[in-house]
Amino acid sequence: MTLAVAGPLSALPTVEQRHRDHRCYPDGVAFMDGQYLPMSEAKISVLDWGFLHSDATYDTVHVWDGRFFRLDLHLNRFFRGMERLRMTLPYSRAEIEIILANCVSLSRHKSAYVEMICTRGVSPTFSRDPREAENRFVAFAVPFGSVASKEQLERGLHIVVSDTVRIPPQSVDPSVKNYHWLDLVKGLFDAYDNGAETALVVDISGNIAEGPGFNVFTVKEGQLRTPAQGVLLGITRQTVLDLCDELFLSAAVGDIAPNELKAADEVFITSTAGGIMPVTRIDDVEVGDGKVGALTRRLMELYWKKHADPTWSTPVTYA
């Protein structure tokens, strides 16, 4: 039996009143409890159910060249997620829009990654009943980031198919955007162990599901395909389907087996963090001719072009 010593009386440390945090935080502005704050202040208690039970939903929208991209779709999903988790906030949708715009404006970032979060919070009486918790809202704007680096966007990502199974819909509703990522983090380590840059995990039937923060598409003989079930219904995924409509391309949602993925002519992933990103190697197999595909390039170009289109984007007013 190990001895849990508190040390002699004289050695008992002092309780200090303020945490001194020596970490670096990105340049950005957060909103909590009615205050706009630097990112270093955007913290939640370790007792918040959002941390203690990952009992939270969120959404991330990006700002590109001073304009929110498809903000409405992100807000729709955020409010739907809160409803499904039975959470409520004291802010209306219009108020949240203003808060997000203020975070961006105050941060002065012209390209930003903007996150809105609702956690279960804590009960004022420390009750274990989640119905008694005071739900909590946090929003922030930090510099835009991408899943793929500039080099990776040029030559295509190298990924692995991990045998880790994405948390199934019978356990956690994937249409509620959530922070349950240990499966995806396991996938990332599988990728690193195999000399790749990121991973796709599979669904419970062994078909391709999604990756850490992204959906996936295949192109085969001009036809696009993306998994239908058990995945986050990504806004960038939806945007690709919308772009396909506009370009009269055929796109289907349905199962993709790992061997179909590897036999595709082109493969790309989609995420708010980076948009449409080409994949040119899967496990040890080159995708197509190993170069970024023509259709992928065409979709990437149109995707970025849409960021200036007022029907797809909304300007932020900067100070």
Added chain:
Amino acid sequence: MTLAVAGPLSALPTVEQRHRDHRCYPDGVAFMDGQYLPMSEAKISVLDWGFLHSDATYDTVHVWDGRFFRLDLHLNRFFRGMERLRMTLPYSRAEIEIILANCVSLSRHKSAYVEMICTRGVSPTFSRDPREAENRFVAFAVPFGSVASKEQLERGLHIVVSDTVRIPPQSVDPSVKNYHWLDLVKGLFDAYDNGAETALVVDISGNIAEGPGFNVFTVKEGQLRTPAQGVLLGITRQTVLDLCDELFLSAAVGDIAPNELKAADEVFITSTAGGIMPVTRIDDVEVGDGKVGALTRRLMELYWKKHADPTWSTPVTYA
């Protein structure tokens, strides 16, 4: 398209330097970054992967009547979890023991709930690569809490079997104690919707798995049984198995179908938060004669008696 207004220039709010937190926190002491702090200061950044990806492991040990109960087993599990998640801390096991004891001693709680947490942290360069993150340690001691109230311990808990499926081992290793709880929170709401107090969720095959923070046992004709797979290997669960050895009771680990659960003579749940807690109603069915069973009572008594036994517990030195 909704208009994301930042408002006129004069309306742009000010960025304040300090978050003002009006929430209540329990009386307790936390440890972070070498400092002992009040619970109100125990906060992590929303950018920490421990929050953003629930990329963390933890353990909770309790102190009863001034003594840690089975601290060694909790530390074993905590260190095993960190190893599986490929996390490391700048503290040795002996140092963590001292930190935990100091938190308890400084809090002055004779009965405490003591948590140790390791999160992935964040990369100093904000890289998306978890290997570059600086892992983070937080510990705290707050007043002891229980899944069951005093009244519920006397008359037995009323639970439901939810059809929510516990996140399967193919997705997240359940032997790594983790905060992936949205399935268990869903189970809780299923319980409340059905007039019950808590819930059991099932495994992917439909057998009984576990509940929010607890394992489950059945007693049938003097034989104990608890689910084998896809559940947290609880220390209190292990303690019950150890007590059964001591009492020459037969205990098996194996599948329990929902109908077997309901046909049991006695049912109880186990958790560090409350110990051994009787269940007397499942859905609309009384367990046995609807009263707390004799064997459950016998195990509860022995469980609490062991808290004074130096082979099972370690004293905390209070100032």
